[in-house]
Amino acid sequence: MSPRRTTETPRAGRRPGGPDTRGEILEAARKSFADKGFTATSIRAVAREAGVDAALVHHYFDSKDELFIESMALPVDPRDLAATVLDGPREEIGRRIATVFLGVWESPDGQQRMRAIFRSMVGSEAVARAMREGITQLILQPVSKALGAPDAELRVSLVATQLIGMAMVRYLIELEPVASADLQTLIDRLAPVLQHHLTG
Template sequence: MTTRAARPGRRPGGPDTRGEILRAARESFADKGFSATSLRGIAREAGVDAALVHHYFDSKDELFIESMALPVDPRQIAARIMDGPPEELGRRIATVFLGVWESPDGQQRMKAIFRSVVSSDAVARIMREGVGQMIIQPVSRSLDAPDAHLRVSLAATQLIGVAMARYLVELEPVASTDLTTLIDRLAPVLQLHLTG
């Protein structure tokens, strides 16, 4: 009976290969940030062939979304925000962003992400780069203004503040105000940042 010699090179996919890829991705995003992370580098860290990473994940964006346990795909968020007339952009942004927080699963994940962002410089950098590239940049490009990036960033700060007050600090009456009223109050302020 002949025994096969072990083949050199990367190991093939195993029972938790996907988990190993996600672990390596989280570490790489934390150490290097979104921009400097590559799928090949993640494959190297996970000890698998790069083709296996592509087998499980279509792109670096998808791997980022899953490794960070985001409750929604930021690319879909950007598409929903940009789908409509410019004069309703503030309302769409408020509706989409707060809609993510209003679902029980979304709220749980977003709370975890926000708490991680404020307690870890690495997580803050990852989120800033990843979400910036997938949401803030495309929305900025859709505005016809020389300072579009600043405008969208100011709208984001407004939303982050409201989310912190409503869902984490539970500041009253913001925490108990019904969602429609909250969106009605936020939409014009966001619109002013974006197109005013």
């Protein structure tokens, strides 16, 4: 009688890279971020889900932050946005935030991606949680820390409400006259409100 043939699958995390390994890693990352959130997701967990070694994930992506940015198809690196916002006089931070945020939405690729992200967040609590945790760590926390105020997190969260509201009204709902207003006019109106939330 011949020995029983095993049907065990190869040990996860050991498969070498293939033609679309990077895409498979991104798909595994999207699933992990949606299921577990940003904080609980790790490079090792994504590697296990994709069936590759963690070193291979690091070969394609320098960090979990980068993996999050690419897997969620963000149009810009949130770390760069935070650095830009914090680079300059404190009394002009509201204008820099308005300029950077609306600038992302005004580019054709940025608007297309941001529309998809917003709709995904509205339709999926899991995606909303992943984005909430990721953006909090990559943007909100660094800006809050730089403010150095006791209620910095509340101040930055209030700024987020203004920005999300503007995005919804101008780019998703397309409510007039905001939808067709001149970009510089919107920045001029929005900047003082954001500045008040942060330093007022």
